Amino acid sequence: MNIYIVDAFSNEPFRGNPAAVCLLEEEKSEQWMQQVACEMNLSETAFVLRRTEGDGFKLRWFTPVAEVELCGHATLASAHVLWEQLALDEQRLSFHTKSGMLHATRQGDWIQLNFPLEQEEECVPPPQLIVGLGERFHYIGRNRMDYLIEVEDEGVLRALKPNFQEWSTVKARGIIVTCRAKRPDVDFVSRCFYPVIGVNEDPVTGSAHCCLAPYWQKRLDKNSFTAVQLSKREGLLMLRIENDRILMSGQAITTLAGKLLNMPS
Incomplete structure (x- = not known):
């Protein structure tokens, strides 16, 4: 499986927030995803899987110790990887997440995320x-x-x-x-x-x-x-x-591309 590290909310390497993005070919267990996130040891690792029914992608986020319900920088990084590495034609990507449907739109060198407001x-x-x-x-x-x-x-x-x-x-x-x-x-x-x-x-x-x-x-x-x-x-x-939505725009840059080896599911 291909995995990438992307610096999100920056157009310079070693700035912004690094997220790992793992492109899945099939469903993986929660335990496996948590172990990979622990191995990557970044604030978030995103797991992206294209849906077999309907459009868009499934997206989940894990810190080294727990799954989270909502993550902006790893969503931005995931959209960046899908466009940069898979050369997708879609200008708008849909992600099915634990916080509902999220969208990312390509706008030149910027990516705009459509997220729910979380008012205090x-x-x-x-x-x-x-x-x-x-x-x-x-x-x-x-x-x-x-x-x-x-x-x-x-x-x-x-x-x-x-x-x-x-x-x-x-x-x-x-x-x-x-x-x-x-x-x-x-x-x-x-x-x-x-x-x-x-x-x-x-x-x-x-x-x-x-x-x-x-x-x-x-x-x-x-x-x-x-x-x-x-x-x-x-x-x-x-x-x-x-x-009741926030449009959140940022840039991203890939700093590492690799493969996961010896990874039991």
């Missing part, structure tokens, strides 16, 4: 969330997957050093921390942490922006955004809200 609501945070943050905050909310925290400014966000021992006990997929951007050409910035599923800090998290975009829509009174995730690798996302 203000909540009373658990004590370990605040202790693990170790900084003052303006707001804390929660959606079905993650907590969202707004901090004072970009300096606080960049310097943030969470206590992952505390955060690993928070009952959520992850913790998104955000603030207004310093740069005039960027609307907001963020960092994203997922210690519960084995990823202390994710370089660029597409699914987090399903929550970030509607949050900043309310505060900035606009529907289109330029966003940057401030990890060491950094990534750029172009976002637009349309009704």
Whole structure:
């Protein structure tokens, strides 16, 4: 089986968020996919299988320790691999996932993902969330997957050093921390942490922006955004809200192509 590593939300190698993409020829067990994801040891490994009935592809995502319900950068990477390696003619790809039907549209050097919004609501945070943050905050909310925290400014966000021992006990997929951007050409910035599923800090998290975009829509009174995730690798996302969906655009570049060998199913 062919497997690739793609740097998503970047047009430069060793930037953005690396995802492994495995092109399946047949169904594989959940245990097998989890073992491959552990072997790849990236924040996500995507498994793509063309459907035998109907159109599109089946798509699942695994961290080194768990399956996740929604992942942006590995979906972007999967679409990139299908177009680049298989030379598909379709300008729009459909993915059947645990979060419903997702779409990717080719737009020159960019790929636009069509994802559901994951809006948060203000909540009373658990004590370990605040202790693990170790900084003052303006707001804390929660959606079905993650907590969202707004901090004072970009300096606080960049310097943030969470206590992952505390955060690993928070009952959520992850913790998104955000603030207004310093740069005039960027609307907001963020960092994203997922210690519960084995990823202390994710370089660029597409699914987090399903929550970030509607949050900043309310505060900035606009529907289109330029966003940057401030990890060491950094990534750029172009976002637009349309009704209950978010159109999320990014670029991608393949850095590795190989084959899985000696892989019992």
